[in-house]
Amino acid sequence: xxxxxxxxxxxxxxxxxxxxxxxxxxxIIIPDTAKEKPQEGEIIAVGPGARDESGKLVPLDVKVGxxxxxxxxxxxEVKLDGQDLLIMKESDIMGIVG
Numbered sequence: 001x002x003x004x005x006x007x008x009x010x011x012x013x014x015x016x017x018x019x020x021x022x023x024x025x026x027x028i029i030i031p032d033t034a035k036e037k038p039q040e041g042e043i044i045a046v047g048p049g050a051r052d053e054s055g056k057l058v059p060l061d062v063k064v065g066x067x068x069x070x071x072x073x074x075x076x077e078v079k080l081d082g083q084d085l086l087i088m089k090e091s092d093i094m095g096i097v098g
Contacts (some may be wrong), residue, residue: 006080007047013062013093014045015042015086016086045064046064068097
């Protein structure tokens with residue numbers, strides 16, 4: 001699990017993309033230029049949560065170490081501690097992978 005010195009605020013999370021498959025099921029090797037960015041990642045940092053209308057803190061459903069699926073255009077790409085990461089809201093996450 002990657003460590004970062006960045007702490008997201010509110011309902012934001014920091015996600016590290018998982019590596020895409022290097023070849024197809026039929027064994028064809030995919031060159032880097034043809035690969036799509038993976039839509040699966042690992043949570044490496046989470047914010048404390050969002051506040052509801054009454055001001056009560058609502059914690060996030062995801063935690064550090066969870067493997068998640070997110071939308072193709074979700075989040076903002078940043079480089080932190082030499083790593084390419086995504087910062088996104090919890091609502092951009094579609095679900096946790098088994």
